[in-house]
Amino acid sequence: MMDDMVGLAAVSLLGVLEQAYFSLQVIYARRKFSVSPPRTSGPPEFDRVFRAQANCAEYFPIFITVLWTSGVFFSPGLSSVCGLLYLYGRFRYFCGYSQSAQGRGNMSIIRDTRQNRLNIRFLRHTHTSNLSNI
Amino acid sequence: MMDDMVGLAAVSLLGVLEQAYFSLQVIYARRKFSVSPPRTSGPPEFDRVFRAQANCAEYFPIFITVLWTSGVFFSPGLSSVCGLLYLYGRFRYFCGYSQSAQGRGNMSIIRDTRQNRLNIRFLRHTHTSNLSNI
Amino acid sequence: MMDDMVGLAAVSLLGVLEQAYFSLQVIYARRKFSVSPPRTSGPPEFDRVFRAQANCAEYFPIFITVLWTSGVFFSPGLSSVCGLLYLYGRFRYFCGYSQSAQGRGNMSIIRDTRQNRLNIRFLRHTHTSNLSNI
Known part of the structure; x- marks a missing residue:
């Protein structure tokens, strides 16, 4: 039973490392935008x-x-395997959200392959109609 | 041993579903009160x-x-069984807190049965005395 | 195998108790500085x-x-053993951070023994030079 669990343990530790990476990014952002603790708000970035x-x-x-x-x-x-996909999705989510609030939607991997087509459709849509406040 | 753990696993997954439900309520509240991420404050509701x-x-x-x-x-x-009671308590807490900050106190199940009596006492108390700022 | 895990379970429960202690401190701080929920900001303390x-x-x-x-x-x-050291470090971090934002650095146990020497050096440094905004 222990042998089967090695994969789960490895994915768990990878998740921990990912969280550590995200925390480091917050520390870098704190320095970059001069937001010293205990403050938690600053520029939108x-x-x-x-x-x-x-x-x-x-x-x-x-x-x-x-x-x-x-x-x-x-x-x-x-x-x-699903855990690894989730961690990859979280990584994309974090990178996307860091760049823009709309980038959060990048978590989905399936959407990844369809993204270009959707972007083109979206651009067409915004050209032909006025977007109501979503 | 695995058979004994099925109950714990079921309660854990129920807890996950409950957290997913709470997260959805935040998403609905974001839409309802037009609080778009990354903002985390808006109207008191x-x-x-x-x-x-x-x-x-x-x-x-x-x-x-x-x-x-x-x-x-x-x-x-x-x-x-205790886990199920906790999850039920959390559900009551969430619903109570969503309605009013005082509603947080609803987590206790024991208090549940005494609530009406307490409410009556509280109303009497507020009629007969001035409440200092708690 | 179960016998080996008793230590881990004990450290986990100690960690839970520590978190409960931290939560109580927040409740006391809410009362002391009159910051009633759902507000999460108040005086710097x-x-x-x-x-x-x-x-x-x-x-x-x-x-x-x-x-x-x-x-x-x-x-x-x-x-x-490492878990116990972590919990002790967290306790020092919490106490230090509660007193001042710089006190967060107290988490390290190694730094503990060097603290006095560093403090003296820091005081000398501030006497002999102007600190730029870190």
């Missing part, structure tokens, strides 16, 4: 990095719980 | 929903840790 | 206590994940 990290940290225990529950009771291999 | 979700998310890893530690080392059955 | 608790809560799931992963796959004893 800092706010986005801060919120991206906070959101990822909030979902980390949920991720770990689902990863291990599904890994132990269903399939360790499939859970590990 | 939004602030209450946001803080209720944040508080529940903060206690989720503690809940999972206590649930599994007590489940594995003491009694899985009793832990599962 | 309150902000520091609030942020110290939020930071510790954010790292709690990471701590639990690393504790158990290293405990199960490497050494339960060494993990428990």
Whole structure:
């Protein structure tokens, strides 16, 4: 049983490293935009990095719980693979959110392949109609 | 041993679903009160929903840790039942807090049965005396 | 295997108790500085206590994940000892941050023994040169 769990443990530790990376980004953003603790708000660029990290940290225990529950009771291999996809999605989410609030939507991997087509459609749409406040 | 743990796993996943429900309520509140990310403050109605979700998310890893530690080392059955009661309490807390800051106190189930009596007493008290700022 | 895990479970529960202590400190700070929920900002003294608790809560799931992963796959004893050191470090961090934003740096135990020497050097430095805004 322990051998099956190695993959889950590796994905968990990778998740921990990812969280550490996000935390470092917040520290860099604090320095860059001169937002010293305990303050948590500053220019929009800092706010986005801060919120991206906070959101990822909030979902980390949920991720770990689902990863291990599904890994132990269903399939360790499939859970590990899904866990890796989730971590990759979170990374894209963090990078996207850091650049713009709309970039949060980049978490989906499926959307990744369709993104260009959607962007073109969206640009056409904005040219032909006025967007109401979503 | 695995059979005993099914209850704990089920309660854990129920907890995850509950957190997902709370997160959805924040998304709905963001739309309703037009508070777009990365902003985290808005009208008091939004602030209450946001803080209720944040508080529940903060206690989720503690809940999972206590649930599994007590489940594995003491009694899985009793832990599962206590876990269910906790999740029910959190649901009441979230609903209460969303409506008013005083509604947070609704987490206790025992208080539930005494609530009407207390409300009556409280109303009498406010009629007969001036409340100092608590 | 279960016997080896008792230490990890004990450290986990100690971590839960520590988080409970931090949460109580926030409640006391809310009363002391009259910052009623859902507000999360007030005088700097309150902000520091609030942020110290939020930071510790954010790292709690990471701590639990690393504790158990290293405990199960490497050494339960060494993990428990490192976990205890982490919890002590967090306690010092919380106490230091509550007093001043610079006090956050107190988490390190190694720095502990060097603190006095560093303080003296720092005082000398501030006497002999003008500090630029760090």
